[in-house]
Amino acid sequence: MKKFALIGAAGYIAPRHMRAIKDTGNMLASAYDINDSVGIIDSLSPDSDFFTEFERFQEHAFRLKRNSETALNYVSICSPNYLHHAHIAAALRMGCDVICEKPLVPTCEILDELSKIEEETGKRVFNILQLRHHKAILDLKEKVAESQNSEKYEVELTYITSRGKWYMESWKGDPRKSFGVATNIGVHFYDMLHFIFGNLQRNVVHFTSEHKAAGYLEYEKAKVRWFLSIDADDLPESVKGNKTTYRSITVDGEEMEFSEGFTDLHTVSYQEILAGRGYGIEDARHCVKTVEAIRACAITTPMEGEGHPILANLLH
Template identity: 75%
Template structure:
């Protein structure tokens, strides 16, 4: 049984980590968040310690470290994106392996820093890249790998996850903290595309604002038109008013069904990590570099059929 701590216990994704810790037969020893809306802990790990000041959390973890019987084994990080680096390095320096939500960090340079701290501490960092464990994505990767066609696959990725007015008032609406919509809601999709279709060869942005972004990516084995949005007005008419989220991936015109099977992917990810099959710093590098480039690119007009169908709506 591994002893876990959780940083960012009041966040949206934290309950999935709590369940993953419990469902893999381990125990949540300590949790931290500046917010105290963490009552869900009572139904998952009622004996966990909880702190609202990082200094007290860290001091408690350090005291536990003195005795091998009580020392923490793994720190899970679910804090806001801009705090990941600091919380990851704190966990590593406590002598723990670390599991961190996406996006791991905003840039390749910071990835290099994390690799350095891993070497300094002798501990490992793992990134939750949950779509690599989705059965539909694994099946598509196998189909692409087995194919012998000379042309690249034509792929269309659309992800719209409606967010209310609270979003822009939170850290997620501040690009200095979330690193923008393409990073915050898109990084695991870009990892998925690399996982299936190979190395990225071309990256173009056609439109970006605080609520949505769209562009074109060309991989070894695919041409991808992508669209990401948190604006409910972008939902297709068939979904609007019925569901707050729309996700679609088509490959050569055929829809890839992956609307189900998302809820337990964190537990699957945790089990893979515990089995020594987790995804580390270098596995995350490709998607980190992809979103870093997207954030720095200027928008350019689409050409040669590289535009996502929703782009025309944005341009009027």
């Protein structure tokens, strides 16, 4: 049984990590969040220590470290995006391996810094890249790998995940903390595209705002028109009133709707990490580089065939 600590215990995604820790037969020993709305712990790991001050959480971890029977093995990080770097570095220096939510960090320069801390501490950082474990994605990756088609696939990626007014009032609505909508909700989709279609060759942004973004990516094996949004008005009429989230990939005109199948992917990710097959810093580099470039890109008018269909509604 491995002993885990969790940073960001009051966050939206934290319960999935708590369940993954429990479902893999391990123990949540301690948790930290500046917010004390963490009652979910009672149903998953009621004996966990809890702290609302990082200094006390860190000192507790160092005390546990003195005894091999109590020392923490892993720290799971679910804190706001802009704190990932600091929390990963602190956890590595506590003598723990780290499992961190996406986006791992905002830039490749910070990835390099984390690699140095891995070398200094002898510990590892793992990123939750859950789409690499989704059956529909794995099936598509296998299909692409086995294809003899010399032409690049024509792909449309659409991801709309409705968010209420609270979103813009939270850290997620502050681009200094979330790094913008494309990074916050899109980074694991860019990882998925690289995972399936190879290295990125071209990166163009056609539209960006607080609530949505669109652009064009060209990979070794695919030309991708993408659209991301947190605006419920962008949901297709077929799902409005029934679902708040819509995920779709169209490959050469054939739609693969993959809104289902996400429930247990964090647990699968933990199983793979604990079995020595986790995705580390270098696995995350491609998607970090992609979103870093998207944030820096000038907005350009789409060339023929490169604009996502929803984009036309935004430009008129």
